[in-house]
Amino acid sequence: MKFSPPLTGLQFRLTAAAVFVAVLPHLLRLPWLISLPVLVLFALRGLQRRRGRARLPAWIKLPLVLLFPILIVFHYGNLFGREPGSALACAMLALKLMETENRRDARAAICFSAFVLMSALLFDNGLWITVLLCAALAVLFAALRALESAQSKLLPDLRSGALALAGALPLAVCVFVFFPRLGSPLWGAPNDTTARTGLGDRMAPGTMQELLIDDSAAFRVVFDGTPPPRGKLYWRGPVLWDFDGSAWTRPEWLASPPGDSEVRVRGARASYEVTLEPSERHWLLALDVPLLAPAGAVRGADMSLVSRTRVDDPTRYHMVSAPDYVLEPVLDPQHRRLALLLPRGYDPQARALAQRWHDQFGGNADLVIRAALDLFHNEFSYTLNAPLLGRDSVDDFLFDTKRGFCEHFSSAFTFLMRAAGIPARVVTGYQGGYFSAAGNYWIVRQSDAHAWSEVWLAGRGWVRVDPTAAVSPQRVQVGARAAAGASAPWYQADWLMELRNRMDLIDRFWNDAIVQFNALRQQSLLTPFGVARADYPQLMLAMIAAGSLLLGLLAWWVMRAPKANGDALDAVYAKLRRKLARAGVTHDPAAGPLTLNRHAGAQLAAPQAVQRLLADYVGLRYGCALPAPERIQTFTRAVAALRLPAATQTARQSS
Amino acid sequence: MNAGTATASLKTRLFEYAERRLPALTRLKRVEPLPVRLDRHRIYVLPTRFGLMLSALLLVMLLGALNYNNNPAMLLTCLFAAAAYQSVFAAFATLNHLQVAALRAQPGHAGADLEFSIHFHIAARPRHSLRLRAAESEIAFDLDTDGAATLRIPAPRRGWQRPGRLRLCSGYPFGLFEVWSWLNPDFAALVYPRLEPNPPPLPRHGAQSQQQVERRGGDELAALRSYQTGDPPRNIAWKASARRDELLVKEFETPLGNEIVLDYAALRGLAHEDRLSRLAAWVCIAESRRVPYALRLPQTRLDAGLGAEHRHACLRALALAPGAAP
Numbered sequence: 001m002k003f004s005p006p007l008t009g010l011q012f013r014l015t016a017a018a019v020f021v022a023v024l025p026h027l028l029r030l031p032w033l034i035s036l037p038v039l040v041l042f043a044l045r046g047l048q049r050r051r052g053r054a055r056l057p058a059w060i061k062l063p064l065v066l067l068f069p070i071l072i073v074f075h076y077g078n079l080f081g082r083e084p085g086s087a088l089a090c091a092m093l094a095l096k097l098m099e100t101e102n103r104r105d106a107r108a109a110i111c112f113s114a115f116v117l118m119s120a121l122l123f124d125n126g127l128w129i130t131v132l133l134c135a136a137l138a139v140l141f142a143a144l145r146a147l148e149s150a151q152s153k154l155l156p157d158l159r160s161g162a163l164a165l166a167g168a169l170p171l172a173v174c175v176f177v178f179f180p181r182l183g184s185p186l187w188g189a190p191n192d193t194t195a196r197t198g199l200g201d202r203m204a205p206g207t208m209q210e211l212l213i214d215d216s217a218a219f220r221v222v223f224d225g226t227p228p229p230r231g232k233l234y235w236r237g238p239v240l241w242d243f244d245g246s247a248w249t250r251p252e253w254l255a256s257p258p259g260d261s262e263v264r265v266r267g268a269r270a271s272y273e274v275t276l277e278p279s280e281r282h283w284l285l286a287l288d289v290p291l292l293a294p295a296g297a298v299r300g301a302d303m304s305l306v307s308r309t310r311v312d313d314p315t316r317y318h319m320v321s322a323p324d325y326v327l328e329p330v331l332d333p334q335h336r337r338l339a340l341l342l343p344r345g346y347d348p349q350a351r352a353l354a355q356r357w358h359d360q361f362g363g364n365a366d367l368v369i370r371a372a373l374d375l376f377h378n379e380f381s382y383t384l385n386a387p388l389l390g391r392d393s394v395d396d397f398l399f400d401t402k403r404g405f406c407e408h409f410s411s412a413f414t415f416l417m418r419a420a421g422i423p424a425r426v427v428t429g430y431q432g433g434y435f436s437a438a439g440n441y442w443i444v445r446q447s448d449a450h451a452w453s454e455v456w457l458a459g460r461g462w463v464r465v466d467p468t469a470a471v472s473p474q475r476v477q478v479g480a481r482a483a484a485g486a487s488a489p490w491y492q493a494d495w496l497m498e499l500r501n502r503m504d505l506i507d508r509f510w511n512d513a514i515v516q517f518n519a520l521r522q523q524s525l526l527t528p529f530g531v532a533r534a535d536y537p538q539l540m541l542a543m544i545a546a547g548s549l550l551l552g553l554l555a556w557w558v559m560r561a562p563k564a565n566g567d568a569l570d571a572v573y574a575k576l577r578r579k580l581a582r583a584g585v586t587h588d589p590a591a592g593p594l595t596l597n598r599h600a601g602a603q604l605a606a607p608q609a610v611q612r613l614l615a616d617y618v619g620l621r622y623g624c625a626l627p628a629p630e631r632i633q634t635f636t637r638a639v640a641a642l643r644l645p646a647a648t649q650t651a652r653q654s655s
Numbered sequence: 656m657n658a659g660t661a662t663a664s665l666k667t668r669l670f671e672y673a674e675r676r677l678p679a680l681t682r683l684k685r686v687e688p689l690p691v692r693l694d695r696h697r698i699y700v701l702p703t704r705f706g707l708m709l710s711a712l713l714l715v716m717l718l719g720a721l722n723y724n725n726n727p728a729m730l731l732t733c734l735f736a737a738a739a740y741q742s743v744f745a746a747f748a749t750l751n752h753l754q755v756a757a758l759r760a761q762p763g764h765a766g767a768d769l770e771f772s773i774h775f776h777i778a779a780r781p782r783h784s785l786r787l788r789a790a791e792s793e794i795a796f797d798l799d800t801d802g803a804a805t806l807r808i809p810a811p812r813r814g815w816q817r818p819g820r821l822r823l824c825s826g827y828p829f830g831l832f833e834v835w836s837w838l839n840p841d842f843a844a845l846v847y848p849r850l851e852p853n854p855p856p857l858p859r860h861g862a863q864s865q866q867q868v869e870r871r872g873g874d875e876l877a878a879l880r881s882y883q884t885g886d887p888p889r890n891i892a893w894k895a896s897a898r899r900d901e902l903l904v905k906e907f908e909t910p911l912g913n914e915i916v917l918d919y920a921a922l923r924g925l926a927h928e929d930r931l932s933r934l935a936a937w938v939c940i941a942e943s944r945r946v947p948y949a950l951r952l953p954q955t956r957l958d959a960g961l962g963a964e965h966r967h968a969c970l971r972a973l974a975l976a977p978g979a980a981p
Contacts, residue, residue, distance in 0.1 A: 171733075
């Protein structure tokens with residue numbers, strides 16, 4: 001092994017910085033059980049380096065190396081997979097820094113940092129995080145540059161790193177666009193079940209709480225014509241039938257076979273295109289009520305859309321819906337049975353109340369619904385910070401806490417309806433959205449998640465009833481957070497949300513142009529050049545052609561001759577010759593300074609200054625091997641100060 | 656012969672063979688006049704081992720990004736790869752148009768290191784992380800302006816010595832590529848003869864050779880020292896030597912002011928190079944004690960004198976004396 005020089009202070013600090021920026025995006029995500037020890041490692045290493053201590057002894061290193069895998073297995077259950085793997089990589093990188101004392105170690109650490117940096121994008125591939133991580137590469141390059149010279153300085157290193165990245169952008173884009181994408185993955189795509197927030201197929205009081213404060217986009221919609229009014233923007237997701245006393249769930253059998261419930265369309269249809277963000281679930285969202293199922297998806301009997309494959313990538317589909325409809329005018333007996341089912345032994349008070357209403361209104365469903373909504377309207381309040389509920393969740397909510405959000409209301413309402421003998425079910429999905437005028441599309445965020453109820457009424461089919469609207473009409477008008485009022489945290493202030501809604505345009509572009517770029521879209525890249533379907537060879541050819549062009553330009557830029565030929569003295573002498581030529585002294589490129597001296601003496605009126613300068617030049621150029629810089633400077637100033645009368649016409653002609 | 660030296664000699668033989676067979680490589684091995692301007696015809700580039708390691712890592716990153724169809728990760732990988740690859744241009748630009756203007760070296764004695772200072776013109780661009788390697792020594796330096804780098808090269812024997820083939824290289828900016836160029840400048844430094852480590856005292860003044868000088872009572876006995884070949888036998892302190900295991904000789908103070916003659920012919924019994932070494936040492940001692948000295952060599956006679964120039968003239972004559980004894 002060749003000797004590797006030890007690190008100087010700056011080299012170490014920049015290497016540590018490179019490692020830290022690589023680990024940072026992971027630290028924000030990792031559990032404190034792992035991120036805290038990693039941070040402690042960084043702090044210890046800084047301290048140790050400052051004290052100038054010798055290398056870490058093996059009896060400290062070895063337990064540390066063993067500690068992290070144990071912590072990771074303790075927390076995740078195993079060492080492999082996306083989450084534990086990245087945690088392990090971060091820990092190992094921090095440990096590598098512990099023993100980094102020479103250049104070879106530092107380079108290895110920086111290399112690995114790049115890998116860890118990239119792996120952060122497996123968890124979040126938003127625009128800003130990508131831009132930040134790409135910028136972080138500059139620190140890596142700065143560290144590499146610092147490793148090259150013991151005399152390097154921080155600012156030139158950082159500037160050089162940033163410049164290298166900026167200069168690499170054209171080539172990077174060229175490779176990114178043309179490098180052939182894989183039609184299908186070489187090995188198993190990641191199958192982790194992460195805690196990505198989104199609609200689930202289970203609803204218990206409190207499950208949506210996290211969702212309602214999540215501002216990430218759920219999907220975006222572009223309507224072909226005029227969109228329905230905001231109050232009708234109910235985006236249908238999973239429909240929940242089964243209640244076990246605490247949670248509403250969806251029966252498995254509904255997904256297949258495809259339902260054949262009858263839909264009668266009244267009024268105009270709405271035609272639109274949905275771009276769904278990856279949810280890692282099977283749901284597709286559609287405006288109530290969808291009239292067809294997109295390719296690769298089925299429409300259940302309850303009008304919910306289920307994709308055959310999990311939505312792991314942004315998915316786009318075209319939909320047609322009927323905002324005004326009659327759904328299932330004749331209720332299937334089995335549906336009726338399911339829509340009236342209630343768990344035994346739960347919520348006796350609520351059952352009693354519903355029974356009382358049933359007896360009081362003689363089975364008039366409209367009056368029962370009215371009574372329930374009036375109850376909500378008069379005595380209940382809307383809040384995102386709902387109190388916890390006990391075993392009889394509906395009873396607790398209806399007669400005790402009386403505060404909650406859409407989940408609580410739809411759950412309690414549906415329970416009451418079933419207890420009163422009216423077929424009812426819970427529908428989850430999203431409500432509303434934000435219209436981006438600049439982009440002419442609607443964005444629906446996770447925080448727009450909503451739950452409502454559907455009751456079946458004779459002759460009118462399934463009718464949507466939104467009990468939350470009875471409590472807080474703003475919820476439907478302006479959205480969940482605004483309805484919750486002061487309980488919204490500071491970072492969800494209105495003006496900030498407004499800004500974020502406007503900024504969504506950029507996110508949308510990012511999603512459309514970059515994240516969703518795939519093999520299929522790549523094939524149509526070369527259509528403007530007459531290649532209908534660009535396959536591997538065409539793409540490679542395009543990449544090589546464009547790349548060669550860029551590199552050729554760069555090579556020309558690097559190889560071009562510097563402006564000044566020769567050293568500083570030559571440049572000044574050339575200037576003196578130009579001055580003499582302008583003054584009418586015979587201009588002969590082959591003439592040496594002594595010849596020039598003779599010409600000047602013969603052709604100039606006052607040649608003394610010029611002759612003195614030429615003699616100086618001869619002394620500087622030929623009198624010594626390397627003239628001192630100060631003498632060259634004096635000569636330069638003298639030449640600059642030289643004033644010669646311009647040549648007369650005759651003098652010029654004679655020359 | 657162990658494995659290390661075996662591979663080393665094999666490597667040397669391979670290089671020799673390559674340079675015999677490939678004139679393009681040998682072209683730059685020949686001595687060339689200064690100034691030398693580096694250009695694309697003589698600048699070589701190869702990825703370093705670290706560069707190869709990084710490209711393997713990039714390949715892994717690329718495969719990962721492609722497999723998961725994660726375009727932001729792909730973008731990051733492309734950016735990293737492009738910046739890493741384009742650093743080859745920065746590496747090339749580090750040497751391109753760099754000019755080796757001149758060499759200088761102060762004369763030194765054989766057995767010590769010669770300090771060659773190599774002067775560069777940077778041609779309008781700062782040059783970073785340069786390394787200059789001679790046979791055994793390597794120096795690292797940055798050039799922000801025109802300047803010089805000093806390289807220490809061991810001088811094994813007296814006479815004219817060239818710095819030999821120099822490798823000017825750089826890993827700038829990121830250590831992924833190594834650019835280099837071979838220099839063999841037409842320049843030689845003067846190497847004075849080796850200084851004898853413990854020379855006998857200066858010969859007595861007068862035109863006579865040392866052996867013929869009579870001892871005079873006026874001379875102070877200064878010290879005793881170990882016997883060295885060539886010491887006159889009459890100076891041996893027999894009684895003192897009998898008490899020790901080695902021969903000791905008496906050393907006398909040489910009076911100031913009288914010029915001495917350092918005569919080659921007087922040092923009989925010594926080998927040719929040893930005589931030159933002793934004369935060189937005497938020149939230095941005489942110069943430092945301000946004793947005017949003359950030098951007699953078989954081919955050269957230098958009259959008595961003092962001062963840096965005289966010292967240089969004497970040492971130069973010794974350095975350039977013909978190899979074998981006359």
